[in-house]
Amino acid sequence: xxxxxxxxxxxxxxxxxxxxxxxxxxxxxxxxxxxxxxxxxxxxxxxxxxxxxxxxxxxxxxxxxxxxxxxxxxxxxxxxxxxxxxxxxxxxxxxxxxxxxxxxxxxxxxxxxxxxxxxxxxxxxxxxxxxxxxxxxxxxxxxxxxxxxxxxxxxxxxxxxxxxxxxxxxxxxxxxxxxxxxxxxxxxxxxxxxxxxxxxxxxxxxxxxxxxxxxxxxxxxxxxxxxxxxxxxxxxxxxxxxxxxxxxxxxxxxxxxxxxxxxxxxxxxxxxxxxxxxxxxxxxxxxxxxxxxxxxxxxxxxxxxxxxxxxxxxxxxxxxxxxxxxxxxxxxxxxxxxxxxxxxxxxxxxxxxxxxxxxxxxxxxxxxxxxxxxxxxxxxxxxxxxxxxxxxxxxxxxxxxxxxxxxxxxxxxxxxxxxxxxxxxxxxxxxxxxxxxxxxxxxxxxxxxxxxxxxxxxxxxxxxx
Amino acid sequence: xxxxxxxxxxxxxxxxxxxxxxxxxxxxxxxxxxxxxxxxxxxxxxxxxxxxxxxxxxxxxxxxxxxxxxxxxxxxxxxxxxxxxxxxxxxxxxxxxxxxxxxxxxxxxxxxxxxxxxxxxxxxxxxxxxxxxxxxxxxxxxxxxxxxxxxxxxxxxxxxxxxxxxxxxxxxxxxxxxxxxxxxxxxxxxxxxxxxxxxxxxxxxxxxxxxxxxxxxxxxxxxxxxxxxxxxxxxxxxxxxxxxxxxxxxxxxxxxxxxxxxxxxxxxxxxxxxxxxxxxxxxxxxxxxxxxxxxxxxxxxxxxxxxxxxxxxxxxxxxxxxxxxxxxxxxxxxxxxxxxxxxxxxxxxxxxxxxxxxxxxxxxxxxxxxxxxxxxxxxxxxxxx
Numbered sequence: 001x002x003x004x005x006x007x008x009x010x011x012x013x014x015x016x017x018x019x020x021x022x023x024x025x026x027x028x029x030x031x032x033x034x035x036x037x038x039x040x041x042x043x044x045x046x047x048x049x050x051x052x053x054x055x056x057x058x059x060x061x062x063x064x065x066x067x068x069x070x071x072x073x074x075x076x077x078x079x080x081x082x083x084x085x086x087x088x089x090x091x092x093x094x095x096x097x098x099x100x101x102x103x104x105x106x107x108x109x110x111x112x113x114x115x116x117x118x119x120x121x122x123x124x125x126x127x128x129x130x131x132x133x134x135x136x137x138x139x140x141x142x143x144x145x146x147x148x149x150x151x152x153x154x155x156x157x158x159x160x161x162x163x164x165x166x167x168x169x170x171x172x173x174x175x176x177x178x179x180x181x182x183x184x185x186x187x188x189x190x191x192x193x194x195x196x197x198x199x200x201x202x203x204x205x206x207x208x209x210x211x212x213x214x215x216x217x218x219x220x221x222x223x224x225x226x227x228x229x230x231x232x233x234x235x236x237x238x239x240x241x242x243x244x245x246x247x248x249x250x251x252x253x254x255x256x257x258x259x260x261x262x263x264x265x266x267x268x269x270x271x272x273x274x275x276x277x278x279x280x281x282x283x284x285x286x287x288x289x290x291x292x293x294x295x296x297x298x299x300x301x302x303x304x305x306x307x308x309x310x311x312x313x314x315x316x317x318x319x320x321x322x323x324x325x326x327x328x329x330x331x332x333x334x335x336x337x338x339x340x341x342x343x344x345x346x347x348x349x350x351x352x353x354x355x356x357x358x359x360x361x362x363x364x365x366x367x368x369x370x371x372x373x374x375x376x377x378x379x380x381x382x383x384x385x386x387x388x389x390x391x392x393x394x395x396x397x398x399x400x401x402x403x404x405x406x407x408x409x410x411x412x413x414x415x416x417x418x419x420x421x422x423x424x425x426x427x428x429x430x431x432x433x434x435x436x437x438x439x440x441x442x443x444x445x446x447x448x449x450x451x452x453x454x455x456x457x458x459x460x461x462x463x464x465x
Numbered sequence: 466x467x468x469x470x471x472x473x474x475x476x477x478x479x480x481x482x483x484x485x486x487x488x489x490x491x492x493x494x495x496x497x498x499x500x501x502x503x504x505x506x507x508x509x510x511x512x513x514x515x516x517x518x519x520x521x522x523x524x525x526x527x528x529x530x531x532x533x534x535x536x537x538x539x540x541x542x543x544x545x546x547x548x549x550x551x552x553x554x555x556x557x558x559x560x561x562x563x564x565x566x567x568x569x570x571x572x573x574x575x576x577x578x579x580x581x582x583x584x585x586x587x588x589x590x591x592x593x594x595x596x597x598x599x600x601x602x603x604x605x606x607x608x609x610x611x612x613x614x615x616x617x618x619x620x621x622x623x624x625x626x627x628x629x630x631x632x633x634x635x636x637x638x639x640x641x642x643x644x645x646x647x648x649x650x651x652x653x654x655x656x657x658x659x660x661x662x663x664x665x666x667x668x669x670x671x672x673x674x675x676x677x678x679x680x681x682x683x684x685x686x687x688x689x690x691x692x693x694x695x696x697x698x699x700x701x702x703x704x705x706x707x708x709x710x711x712x713x714x715x716x717x718x719x720x721x722x723x724x725x726x727x728x729x730x731x732x733x734x735x736x737x738x739x740x741x742x743x744x745x746x747x748x749x750x751x752x753x754x755x756x757x758x759x760x761x762x763x764x765x766x767x768x769x770x771x772x773x774x775x776x777x778x779x780x781x782x783x784x785x786x787x788x789x790x791x792x793x794x795x796x797x798x799x800x801x802x803x804x805x806x807x808x809x810x811x812x813x814x815x816x817x818x819x820x821x822x823x824x825x826x827x828x829x830x831x832x833x834x835x836x837x838x839x840x841x842x843x844x845x846x847x848x849x850x
Contacts, residue, residue: 001536006503006543014500042536193485196492212565224586392633393586399631400568407565438491445492449499450556453547454714 001042003252004206006452012039013256020260029159029182032260039164040127047126050100054093055158058136061089062143062150062157069146086144090137097133100125105327128168130324132161134291139175141295148176156182165256169249171267171287178262185261197437198255200444205248207448209408211455213241216401225391231381233398233405238367239360240408243272246285272359272412275352277341280359288324292317315339325366330374334366502548509546514554514711516761519545554714562715568632573713576630579667580709580717581622585633588844592640595846596647599836602791602820603648611831612789615687616644616651619795619839622670625662640840651836654687656680667720669707670841671764674798675723681802688788688833690806696725701766702758722763724753729781730801738774742825752777752801767797773817774826777810784808787832791815793842807833816848 001008016035023031041048068082104120111118139161143150151157160178161167187195220234250267257264267286274280281289300313315336322335341358344350350358361378368374380387410416423429512519520541529535547553561567568574572583599616607614618641627634637657645653659679664672672680675698685692704719734749741747750769757765768775771794788807790796792814800812811827842849 005540006547007540010496010500010503010547011543014497043533045530045533189489190485193488196485196489200492396568396585396631396633401565403564403566434487438487441488442491442495445495446553447556447560449547450553450560453544453550453553454557 001039003249003256004203004211004448004452006449007042008039009203009449009452012042017259025186028185028260029156032164033155033159033162036159036162036164036167040162040167044124044127047124050096050126050129051132051162054096054132054136055161057089057092058139058161059151059154059157061085061140063152065140065143066150082144086140089140093133093136093140097129099123100129102323102327131169131172132167134172134288135161135175138172138291138295142174142176148179151175151179151182153182163257163262165260165262166253166264169246169253171250171253171264171285172291173264173287174291177265181262187259187261191258191261195255195257195259197441198258199252200255200441200448202248202251202253202255203448204444205244205251205411207451209404209411210241210244210248211451212401212404213237213244213408216397216404217241219397223391223393223397225388225393226380227388227391227394228381228383229390230394230397231377231387233394233401235360235364235377235381236405237401239272239363240405240412242363242366243268243412244408270412270414272356273414274355274359276350276355277338277345277358280355281338281342288321292321296320311343314342318342326369328369330365330369330371333371334362337362337365499548503543503546506546506548508542511761512545512550512711513761514551514706514714516708516711522546551714555716558714559716570713570715573709573715574630574632575713575715575717576626576632577662579622579626579662579665580707580713580715581626581632582670582709582841583627583632584621584623584635584841584844585627587635587639589639589643591846592643592843593647595838595843595849596644598815598820598846598849599644599791600647602815602823603650605820606823606827606829607834610829612829612834613688613832614648614651615654615684615833615835616648617654617656617684617835617837618644618843619672619837620657620660621840622662622665624657624840625660625665635840635844637840640843644838644843648836652687654684656683659683666705666707668705668710668717669764670709670839671707671795672798673723674725674767674802677799677802681799684799684835684837685803685806688835690786690788690803690833693725693727693729693802693805695727696730696802697727698723698725701753701755702763705763707764708762722758722766724766725802726753729779729805732780733801733804734778735768736776736778737769737772738776738826740773744776749778764794764797768800768812770794770797771814771817772812773814774823775812776826777804777812779804779808779810782806782808787811789813789827789829789832789834791834791836791838793838795839796837799837803835815850819850 001012003009012035016031019031019035020028037048040051064085065082068079068085072079072082099121100123104122107118107120110116142148151160160173160175160182166173216237217234220230220237223230247268254264254266265287269283269286271280271284274283297313297317300316301309302313303310305313318335318339319332320335321338322331322333325331325334341350361381364377364381365371365374368377376385379385420433424433508521509519510521511517520538522542523529523535523538525535529538558570561570562575569583573580574583603614618637620637621635623632623634624637626632641653641655645651659682660672660676664676664680666673678692678696682692701722701724703721705722706717706719710717730752733752735752736744736747736749738744738747752768754766754769757763757770762770764770768777777800782804783806786807788803788810790800790803790810790812792800792812793816796812796814800810804810813823813826
């Protein structure tokens with residue numbers, strides 16, 4: 001099930017909220033767990049046992065490590081047994097991720113480079129496996145490092161992992177952020193209002209912007225007369241689509257969390273306003289960036305080591321970041337390009353516009369699983385390949401989607417937020433905004449619904465990761 | 466002092482706890498109402514605006530859940546059965562048109578009071594395929610005969626509307642050229658200059674019968690046949706909403722359907738062969754079908770709409786003269802205007818009948834044969850057999 005669907009918005013969510021409100025406090029987590037299992041099983045009921053097994057492994061490893069810690073002589077010493085359990089737990093979780101997500105990629109490449117004829121597994125990729133696997137790894141690592149005691153209540157733990165608000169496409173929520181909230185979450189009017197507003201902002205980003213950018217991208221891909229301008233527009237459209245799609249999902253996740261009394265960390269902070277590549281990654285998919293920083297980069301030595309080790313660390317982290325996004329070469333190349341840019345940035349300060357340009361160009365690589373197509377598109381954007389500057393169809397599409405690009409460009413900056421804050425700072429402005437808010441948000445709900453009714457299938461791009 | 470502080474705290478708590486109340490209440494009321502309607506609204510079988518059957522909620526079965534079919538069907542039904550579906554579709558269309566200023570909605574655009582389909586770019590492969598299918602029919606049935614073959618391409622509405630309003634237009638000349646190359650034996654009849662924007666319905670893809678006099682004359686002149694001179698214009702209905710109105714969902718006004726008739730046309734008998742080559746086994750109907758006006762597509766008023774093979778018998782026509790028309794839906798309203806000289810007209814739509822079966826209906830000898838297809842079909846001709 002996806003957030004941007006009528007089934008979720010008008011069938012699933014109202015029932016869950018109703019049950020959540022009606023049941024006594026001690027049963028609220030059970031309701032959320034059951035709802036999350038229905039949500040997850042809706043699209044892939046066959047993968048529910050895998051999710052269950054992964055949860056049981058992480059839960060068991062957490063408890064096991066805690067027992068080992070207690071037996072250890074001092075708090076500082078971590079027993080060898082705990083370490084073994086940690087490696088076992090992480091190994092099992094990664095093995096599942098490898099089998100379901102990467103096995104066919106390796107088989108294909110082994111066949112390609114050795115001439116062998118190994119058959120592909122064609123296993124179904126469980127939705128959200130990359131996200132929940134990382135959550136479980138962070139949980140086990142944090143328990144091992146004694147940052148947080150393990151969760152002893154299996155229902156609470158399973159609810160934390162499965163919570164439908166962030167199960168399938170993040171943000172990756174650390175157990176350290178959730179542990180304190182598992183038993184204490186409750187919703188005030190303010191939470192409900194903030195949650196609803198955030199849900200509707202996310203829904204609108206997805207349905208009113210991302211999906212229409214996707215429609216433009218589709219037309220660009222199908223064109224019989226490609227041109228330089230059309231290729232540039234296609235690249236910009238994809239960059240904006242990806243941003244509104246994923247940040248829209250994250251907004252909905254944060255809003256839904258708030259609706260049930262949880263506070264989730266932010267996942268995006270206007271990444272296209274970044275003034276460096278490093279800054280971009282502090283603003284884009286923040287939960288993934290910090291996860292890799294804390295669980296891969298720093299354990300490898302981070303930047304507090306020799307120059308060559310640092311370069312190695314950067315490459316390892318970005319190779320894994322790219323590979324996390326998908327079992328294709330283009331994702332690996334995409335990650336490595338960022339590694340190179342980050343290393344270069346240590347020596348040269350890139351101008352802001354160049355940062356944005358490089359990010360957009362690299363998203364072309366991200367978009368095209370066939371690297372030769374990516375090379376053709378990138379070449380075409382710079383006039384190689386003999387394409388005309390513009391075609392009749394290109395002009396038509398530009399005229400037809402011009403407003404969308406304008407709205408998308410504005411929406412990707414904090415301009416709207418700054419304007420609202422400015423208006424709110426005036427006495428009458430604040431009153432006016434308070435009066436306008438219910439109308440605006442109801443309008444967004446109705447308009448998004450209209451777009452969903454007319455076109456029922458809206459998969460989020462990040463689901464495939 | 467303590468009491469005052471306490472009161473202030475309570476006041477603050479109350480104001481904070483109710484800060485979001487207006488948003489929560491307003492949004493929730495709309496949300497809950499729509500959700501309730503989703504649960505309570507009876508299922509609808511057909512959408513007349515979209516001219517299609519609507520998806521129904523599936524039955525809950527274990528195998529359906531296991532295979533995922535239940536969920537897939539449920540998602541589709543949830544969209545199709547959504548309360549006020551047509552209103553929401555219109556809202557989207559209006560938003561696309563006026564807020565996003567999109568030039569077209571699902572490939573349909575609105576200009577000068579007309580809805581038209583964006584027929585661009587020209588799909589040369591598709592036109593060549595149509596040409597190849599036409600060629601095959603000719604080679605199979607007409608090669609060694611005395612038939613006279615004619616070819617005409619009906620321009621789409623966008624041909625007259627697009628350019629002046631900034632929309633790309635299909636290259637009709639190239640389309641005709643490809644068809645002519647495929648069938649050089651046919652005499653090409655140009656219709657572009659006999660038509661104008663007002664020859665088409667505002668909300669539908671088709672042309673208006675009452676505006677086809679000049680086009681019919683052009684075809685009949687090429688075939689050396691007589692036109693009707695005494696046709697009378699009558700209104701069939703005043704509330705026609707064409708196919709584009711349903712597809713685009715833009716709020717547009719309905720329009721009338723007129724038809725042309727006279728005593729000769731009223732005496733004509735139409736046999737819908739429906740896979741049965743024996744004409745005596747078929748009950749004839751008239752040229753126009755009033756019951757179609759209340760059906761899914763009122764344009765089916767003309768010659769009963771889409772049919773594989775129709776035979777029209779004209780008692781007032783020359784019994785020795787026969788016309789065979791290979792056509793798409795545009796032919797339905799034109800063909801009645803061509804009947805005067807012909808005792809028998811066979812109307813064939815190869816989207817619904819395989820060419821190898823045509824020998825059961827027509828013995829090609831010395832007939833006039835007209836291939837008339839719209840540019841809309843030629844640019845997407847995969848339905849031709």
